[in-house]
Amino acid sequence: MTNELVLIFDFGSQFGQLIARRVREQNVFCQVVRHDLPAARVKELNPKGIILSGGPASVYEPGAPHCDPKIFDLGIPVLGICYGMQLACHFLGGKVGGTAHTREYGRATLTVNDPNTIFQGYPTESTVWMSHGDQVQNVSGDFEALAATDTCPLAAIKHKSRPLFGIQFHLEVAHTPHGGLILANFLRDVCGCTGQWKMQAFIDSTVTDIKAKVGKKRVICGLSGGVDSSVCAALLLKAIGPQVACIYVDNGLMRAGETEVVRHTFKDWFKADLHVVDAKDRFLSALKGVVDPQEKRKIIGGVFIDVFKHEAKSIPDARFLAQGTLYPDVIESGGAVDGPAATIKLHHNVGGLPTELGFELIEPLRDLFKDEVRRLGLELGLPEDVVWRHPFPGPGLAVRCLGEVTEEKLATLRKADTIFLEELRKAGLYRKTAQAFAVLLPVQSVGVMGDGRTYENAICLRCVQTDDFMTADWSRLPEDLLARVATAIINKVKGVNRIVYDISSKPPATIEWE
Ligand code: XMP
Secondary structure, eight states: OOSOEEEEEESSOTTHHHHHHHHHHTTOEEEEEETTOOHHHHHHHOOSEEEEOOOSSOTTSTTOOOOOGGGGGSOOOEEEETHHHHHHHHHHTEEEEEOSSSOEEEEEEEEESOOSGGGTTOOSEEEEEEEESEEEEEEOTTEEEEEEOSSOTTSEEEESSSSEEEESSOTTSTTSTTHHHHHHHIIIIISOOOOOOOHHHHHHHHHHHHHHHHTTOEEEEEEOSSHHHHHHHHHHHHHHGGGEEEEEEEOSOSOTTHHHHHIIIIIIISOOEEEEEEOHHHHHHHHTTOOOHHHHHHHHHHHHHHHHHHHHHTSTTEEEEEOOOOHHHHHHHHSOSSSTTOOOOOOTTTTTHHHHTTOEEEOTTTTOOHHHHHHHHHHTTOOHHHHTOOOOOTTGGGGTBOSSOOHHHHHHHHHHHHHHHHHHHHTTOTTTSSEEEEEEEEEEEEEEETTEEEEEEEEEEEEEEOSSSSSBEEOOOOHHHHHHHHHHHHHHSTTEEEEEEOOOOBTTSOSSOO
């Protein structure tokens, strides 16, 4: 992909992904790998540098995760962070033990004694973030100390003859305000990285890889209307154009205009071989009478697989199935990319399908973070609307239409949702919020319209701020925007007489209502 690769060895740190982020911010490509990746494999991958992450274990405990000690003999620069530093010292001449306190956690003041190499341009005194139980207590004469804190005399060290550095604090977190400088110094001056990793380089090398892998066979790419599958398809179309067959299943649970956007983008614009499968009736009849949310999900997933499989079988010469799995999906569950235990969180929609259909899997986005996927999408010519789309759940409006799903309820929900999103866009707040939508509540309430009383539906507006969707806070939308949305929905959507705004955070609530 690029000759400037940095490997991050994962020892179970909660910050592994963050280290990867920080390296990418220096325009250097990196991958998180298993902690025990053999030195021979490291040599083959030929990285410019290695970063050993932190981790919760003690290096001297039986069963603690170790790296192959031969990686230190490859001549590749190594930066050990916290546990990674302790491990390097454990192997190369140092004593690791518990701190005076059982555990040091929080801010500390770092004093730099040697303002060279990784500390070039670094303030003599600065704040760093500590989170450790053990620390390096003494080192052999092969090492020298670069920086210290009150409680940690060896807060940063360097090997005298090897390109090896260790830091006890966490440079990757925001609480270490100058951490990026240490990383930049390490990558540039120790590893010799030029920081040239750009999206175009990714496109070029991925296109070459896809062509080499696929040959003359065809690739099926499922489109959901979301960002990841759209970017994945656009990348494949760039690489092998007519060999790609896109399948979009219209389950009748999409938002207003969604199918048309997919059709317009991929058929009219990218000239893709797009198969839009109209399966609305199948989904709706399977959902008839079902009120339990998990039951709805199960039914939708099952029908989807049937419909997708049927369509896929009709495409001759198809050998591959493409999925828009992203980097966080890969490391979330497995913790590492390269190695036998790497487990991949398959997209809920097509999980298990590739093997069942005898397809080989292609995941061209598996090295990218979400914001990188968006940048890639724009570079590939996808419309901004598609690239900046909020996430949308696989079961679609079925989990926003509480209780039984009917065509009539879906139509009401769609209209309200469209009004909310349009107003949010007009107010310039769509991109500033993580997810916004309407929910049709399963209650009727009394209202008054003109001279008469009404007994109609209530719509809830939900809008949240979040980076990772694991936790979320409700968006403090301007009052006048909420008022405009409420008035517009009540005036324009028949059967709705009440609007509420959801002010619960996650946890304890979830983002969706079902
Ligand atoms: P919750 O409601 O769990 O949602 O806070 C977190 C994120 O996941 C999305 N979500 C789903 N996505 N299938 C999906 O593909 C689902 O069944 C599903 N349920 C929730 C939700 O929209 C939010 O972005």
